[in-house]
Amino acid sequence: MLNKRVVKSLIIKLVIVCFIIALDLITKHFFYLKDIQIIPFFISFRNAYGLNTGGAWGVFSQNVICLVIISLIFLVAVIIFDIFFKCENVLYLIAFSFIVGGTIGNLYDRIALGGVRDFMFFEFLPDFPTFNFADTFLCIAMLLLFIFVIFFYKPKEKGKTDGDFKS
Numbered sequence: 212m213l214n215k216r217v218v219k220s221l222i223i224k225l226v227i228v229c230f231i232i233a234l235d236l237i238t239k240h241f242f243y244l245k246d247i248q249i250i251p252f253f254i255s256f257r258n259a260y261g262l263n264t265g266g267a268w269g270v271f272s273q274n275v276i277c278l279v280i281i282s283l284i285f286l287v288a289v290i291i292f293d294i295f296f297k298c299e300n301v302l303y304l305i306a307f308s309f310i311v312g313g314t315i316g317n318l319y320d321r322i323a324l325g326g327v328r329d330f331m332f333f334e335f336l337p338d339f340p341t342f343n344f345a346d347t348f349l350c351i352a353m354l355l356l357f358i359f360v361i362f363f364y365k366p367k368e369k370g371k372t373d374g375d376f377k378s
Contacts, residue, residue: 220299224308231249231312235344236319243328255332259341262326267346275321282318286311302359311374 222231247256265272271281293307320327329341 215310216299217297220304224311225302227308228312228315229307231309231345231348232316232319235313235316239320239328239330243330245330250332250335255334256330257332257341261285262320262324263329263341264326267340275325279318279321282321283313286318289314300359300363302355302363306352306355306359309348309355312338313345313347313349313352316343316348347358 214290241257244258246258257322266278271278273371289307289310296303298304317327327343327345329343329346331343331347332341333339
């Protein structure tokens with residue numbers, strides 16, 4: 212049976228993941244193919260003229276099926292890792308949730324639409340690709356994981372079975 216801490220952690224992760232998926236899909240629905248300046252000379256929502264059929268910076272462009280398979284394998288691997296890692300550090304919990312939510316948000320687009328709806332644009336970086344909230348959460352997750360590993364992660368001592376890495 213699951214203990215209270217595990218259940219609480221699972222509920223928090225699910226709430227964050229659902230929030231990210233909802234935010235991503237709602238913003239894609241309302242802002243994709245619109246031209247709206249959010250903060251002048253900084254960030255805008257812009258008409259991206261079609262779906263992004265590749266990954267970041269056009270990697271695997273036109274290989275949606277390959278990206279769907281890679282995303283599914285990655286998602287399963289991250290979830291399996293989380294099950295065995297059993298970390299309760301808040302930074303890790305948030306990063307894990309951001310990764311799962313962002314991956315599912317873009318995975319939905321790839322499966323349902325054949326590509327990802329990107330609409331956010333940095334005006335001060337004209338060559339930077341357009342992106343969406345799922346991409347944003349994935350990038351923030353990588354930063355949080357980096358901070359977690361550098362400052363908070365302490366490997367288990369040999370022979371110990373406790374995976375509790377609280378900070």
